Amino acid sequence: MKFLILIYGNPEGRELWNQLSEEQRRESMAGYGELEEALTARGELLASESLDDPGLTKQVRVREGRAVTTDGPFAEIKEQLAGFYLVDCASLERATEIVARIPEAEHSIVEIRPVRDLSALQ
Known part of the structure; x- marks a missing residue:
């Protein structure tokens, strides 16, 4: 079965993101990269994108x-x-x-x- 996983945000979360340092943002994004690598290795990832504002x-x-x-x-x-x-x-x-x-x-x-x-x- 295929699933589309939608990640919803809110203004409070965006404000917290904006307060992170560049290093903290990179670390957070690295977690997404690691997840994508793991899902790809299992043949489960079809497509993944971060949506803009x-x-x-x-x-x-x-x-x-x-x-x-x-x-x-x-x-x-x-x-x-x-x-x-x-x-x-x-x-x-x-x-x-x-x-x-x-x-x-x-x-x-x-x-x-x-x-x-x-x-x-x-």
Whole structure:
């Protein structure tokens, strides 16, 4: 069986992260690296990414064939995550074009969320 493990954060956790020294941040990130290595060795890791600030999220609704975006990240509580596509494209505009081609987008909310670049911490 496949599982998507979503790691949720909150403003208090982000504030604590921001108060850590560079060394403490590197140590924390090393723990993620070790976990990824262990899961890879067992053949269990399919994909892993850290998502960028939720304030950068865009919600996309396709209505009458037209994609309309609003600031995210929160869908109504009745909405539940059903799956995801991980894409590598040139811009938010291109990602919005991709969302407009998802069949379910006409009847649901799809969020576009940038992936955080962690290369500076390594």
